[in-house]
Amino acid sequence: MSTAPWNARAIDDTLASALTCVTRLEAVHPTLGVRALELVSAQLSYDEARTPYVALSGAIAATPDALEVLDERAAVRLRVTLGYVYPGGEEDAHVVAELLLEDATVRRGGTPSIQVNAYSDEILMGDAPWTVPGPWTAATTFGTAYRQLIAAIAGQPAADAATVDPALEHATFLPADETLTVHADDNLRQLMRDLADRVSGRAYHDGLTGWRADLAAVDTGSVAAITTGRRGLIRSTEATRDRGAWGNAVVIVYRWRDATDTEHEIVGRAQRLTGPLGVETVGRKTLPPIVRTTPTTQAAADNAAAALLGRAITRRRVVAPEVARALWWIRAAQTVTVSTPDDLPHSVIVSSVTFDLPAATMQLRTRTPEEA
Structure with a gap:
């Protein structure tokens, strides 16, 4: 089970009462620099069915620094750092996301706060102007067409802007005698999802390192085992058959x-x-x-x-465990092993994970692995 980039001991030490969690939020302003923000409440979520893939929603203390730096017009990004402090004092913390600030609402009633929403770079697909003018014809192979699409988004680099799974790189999504012409008023988010669906993949921005395209989620090995009981982390579960x-x-x-x-x-x-x-x-x-x-x-x-x-065809059973200690490395589309009182250990795909940052807990929504 990989916990990268966190130390492998995070798997065992998350059971230790002496373990504490690290949650830091900073605003990165292009001219004012980096300012620390005081969290009041915040949820960071990764959802395989949502575009944008990564979202942060929360409330920030309305300090003078925050009021100055949180300008949604200035391409401000919210930097999220998460980690652990192990028994003995070793800190193991890493930046997990730098999300584009979409809006900031100041609330004055009671204790002043700023409600913020920030997202991964798919949010830029609604922006204009394009960096590539006029209609353009997409390549017939997925990897090239995906990079063309990213290059057409305001503020995005061209060419090598995406990491594409080798199995998808040269996958053909159009017959050789067909063409796909993209126009300025096309829905680019929808087009990106459609291109990925045609080759049984998923395309997204990971919120930190860049654009990615992977094969649709399958069971590739568990990244965590989550259980109930005295030494388990599950506080409650909800299993839905819908x-x-x-x-x-x-x-x-x-x-x-x-x-x-x-x-x-x-x-x-x-x-x-x-x-x-x-x-x-x-x-x-x-x-x-x-x-x-x-x-x-x-x-x-x-x-x-x-x-x-x-x-x-696999959505017939959804298990949603509430986990008392955040396992910061878990992401949507990964596999976890879940054990509950009424079930044997079984592998499930994470369809979404939501981290409550101040509480350092997490909520998973899972589904059964896809069938062939």
Whole structure:
């Protein structure tokens, strides 16, 4: 089990009552420099289903420094440092995120505070102008097209701006005789998710080191074992079996206008026919249609639907443990092992993790690993 960049002893020492947690928040202003902020409340979350992938929401003490530095117009970033102090006094703390400040609201009632929201760089996809002018034609291989998309976002570097899994780098998301033209008014966040879905991947900014594209989450080995009991960390669990969130059929509807103002609509479909949860066994259960406005082809639309089907068919059981000690290294799309009083240890995929920074606790939402 990897705890990188924290010391491996963090796995054992999180059970020790003598262990304390480190949580620091700083504002990084392009001209005023770095200022320490006083946390009142804050939650840092990583969510595989959300764009942007990383979000921070919280309240900051309304000190003169904070009031001066928290200017959402100035590309201010909020730097989050998390870690532990082990028995004996050794501090093991690391910067985990530098998120773009989206808004700051001063509240004067009672103790003055500043409510802040900050996000990973996907938030820039709504900004203009583009650094690449005019319509452009996407490459047919995922890695190149993904980097083209990032280069088109205000304030982002081009070329080597993304770390792409080798299995996705040269994956073809369009037939050789098809092209994808991107226009200034296209929804870039939606386009990024769609490109990744077409090759069974996920594309995101990790909140610190840059843009990434990985294979869709599968069980690649547990990064933590979380248990109940006297020496366990789980305070409470909630296990949900929700047929409404489960399906064995997926429909994606693509609607867009081309450069000649002609309307297009293509519907991508995928279903699991056989097996214990297949259509032929339990009947067809289709999730609500997903509507996208990006140009596509029939083959690409069907591929995107097939990629989403693997996740949809495993959503029948969601386990949400509340964990009394934050394990700072856990991220969405990783695998953890969960043991509860009514269950044997089992591996689950983390769909989201939310850290309560002042309390140094965490809340997980998990799902079963994707089926082939």
